[in-house]
Amino acid sequence: MTNGQKQQLIRDRAAALLADGAVSCIVGWRQTRFAGKTAVCFVRAPEDATLLVWNEYTIPLTAKYLADERWTGGKAGILARGCDSKAINRLLRDNQLEREKLYIVGLPCEGKADERCRPCRQKTPLVYDELLWEEDSAADGGGTSAADADAPGRGRFFRADEVSALGIDARYDYWEDVYARCIRCYACRNACPVCSCRECYVDMHRAGFQSKRQNAADNRVFGVTRAFHVGDRCIECGECERVCPMGLPILGQTQKVIQTAEALAGAPYEAGLNAEDENFLGKFDLDDKDAFM
Amino acid sequence: MAVDFEPKILAFCCNWCTYTGADLAGQSRMKYPENVRVVRVPCSGRVNPQFILRAFRRGADGVLVCGCHPGDCHYATGNYFTRRRFMLMRELLEFNGVDPGRFHARWISGSEAAKFRDTVSEVTRTVKALGPNERFQEASGEES
Numbered sequence: 001m002t003n004g005q006k007q008q009l010i011r012d013r014a015a016a017l018l019a020d021g022a023v024s025c026i027v028g029w030r031q032t033r034f035a036g037k038t039a040v041c042f043v044r045a046p047e048d049a050t051l052l053v054w055n056e057y058t059i060p061l062t063a064k065y066l067a068d069e070r071w072t073g074g075k076a077g078i079l080a081r082g083c084d085s086k087a088i089n090r091l092l093r094d095n096q097l098e099r100e101k102l103y104i105v106g107l108p109c110e111g112k113a114d115e116r117c118r119p120c121r122q123k124t125p126l127v128y129d130e131l132l133w134e135e136d137s138a139a140d141g142g143g144t145s146a147a148d149a150d151a152p153g154r155g156r157f158f159r160a161d162e163v164s165a166l167g168i169d170a171r172y173d174y175w176e177d178v179y180a181r182c183i184r185c186y187a188c189r190n191a192c193p194v195c196s197c198r199e200c201y202v203d204m205h206r207a208g209f210q211s212k213r214q215n216a217a218d219n220r221v222f223g224v225t226r227a228f229h230v231g232d233r234c235i236e237c238g239e240c241e242r243v244c245p246m247g248l249p250i251l252g253q254t255q256k257v258i259q260t261a262e263a264l265a266g267a268p269y270e271a272g273l274n275a276e277d278e279n280f281l282g283k284f285d286l287d288d289k290d291a292f293m
Numbered sequence: 294m295a296v297d298f299e300p301k302i303l304a305f306c307c308n309w310c311t312y313t314g315a316d317l318a319g320q321s322r323m324k325y326p327e328n329v330r331v332v333r334v335p336c337s338g339r340v341n342p343q344f345i346l347r348a349f350r351r352g353a354d355g356v357l358v359c360g361c362h363p364g365d366c367h368y369a370t371g372n373y374f375t376r377r378r379f380m381l382m383r384e385l386l387e388f389n390g391v392d393p394g395r396f397h398a399r400w401i402s403g404s405e406a407a408k409f410r411d412t413v414s415e416v417t418r419t420v421k422a423l424g425p426n427e428r429f430q431e432a433s434g435e436e437s
Contacts (some may be wrong), residue, residue: 160388163388164388168390169390169391172390173393192370211350217430217431218350220389220429221343221346221347221350224360224389225343225346228342228343231381231385253385256384256385256388257381260385263384264381280377281374281378284370284377285373286373288376288377288380292376292379292398
């Protein structure tokens with residue numbers, strides 16, 4: 001099935017769901033003024049369903065918008081790919097969304113025009129009320145093939161591996177370069193589907209948790225704190241990097257947290273696979289690794 | 294510089310074990326380096342990883358986090374969370390270019406005054422050898 005056919009399916013289904021009142025809105029993607037850029041939109045009337053698009057640029061996560069909007073207008077329909085479904089799971093786990101108020105339209109995805117989609121292993125959504133089409137296992141629109149996953153710098157933790165390969169001083173310089181360019185716009189925080197606190201410590205300027213100064217050192221404190229705060233819940237969607245106006249490779253920080261969590265637990269670790277699992281730092285094992293004796 | 298350098302070391306000590314251990318070290322007239330500044334916390338689980346970053350940012354040369362031995366936590370499970378958190382934080386700091394010798398964590402009970410003395414001496418020695426911490430600092434060295 002081509003993207004055009006899939007897009008038609010989405011539009012038809014969205015119009016039908018809105019027309020019979022099953023949902024009061026559909027969260028999907030629309031074309032922006034810029035070629036190759038789409039944005040998340042809320043469609044509220046059946047005749048507006050023609051706004052919805054599906055192509056290799058429908059990259060942004062839909063789930064976070066629902067949490068941000070605090071949708072109160074009844075059941076919300078949401079278009080969800082694999083990454084969106086992991087985000088929905090995380091938001092459900094964090095009590096940011098209510099499952100009964102969601103109607104999830106699953107869209108198996110073969111990867112988008114984004115290098116961060118390459119290691120994705122979740123083409124079919126994990127949670128959905130209906131699937132609009134079946135995953136096409138033959139299609140390879142950017143997902144990782146088995147051979148690809150072993151290639152250096154192309155695996156699941158490609159960003160973190162790039163930094164880990166450096167010596168300790170070079171690693172410091174790598175991040176110094178990143179955080180010297182950071183403008184602390186907090187776009188990474190706003191786009192992140194697991195960053196869901198309504199009041200964020202970086203905005204509490206009187207509490208002094210985070211200096212408001214604009215320099216590499218304070219940006220670095222923000223960057224590492226953010227990585228630690230969301231790292232063990234990170235669904236590896238890469239939204240933080242995608243929205244960064246300075247194009248900074250910050251995904252490496254959270255990838256490192258996941259990589260370390262796997263190494264410490266001695267088992268595969270992935271957040272957002274269901275809406276029940278406790279995150280890595282929210283639980284413990286009596287026989288956890290211990291270097292502090 | 295290296296000869297005269299006296300590091301600033303921040304030690305987060307749990308109220309129920311390590312702080313009592315440090316107190317016992319004092320009462321027992323044990324000698325340990327005065328480079329360490331003790332911050333008493335109700336539990337090692339109280340120590341937010343951001344405290345560590347902030348300490349480095351504000352001029353600490355080394356940071357030590359101490360708590361009860363696993364199984365001995367006054368709040369039953371606090372230090373199990375601490376263990377997981379700082380095993381992870383240690384790796385993340387190293388990933389960010391902080392020398393592993395600048396961050397330490399130890400389990401020290403209320404009766405282990407000698408262990409507190411030895412730990413502080415060892416950490417001081419390690420940090421001293423590493424020299425002043427310039428990481429997480431601005432090049433100009435201004436205060437935040």
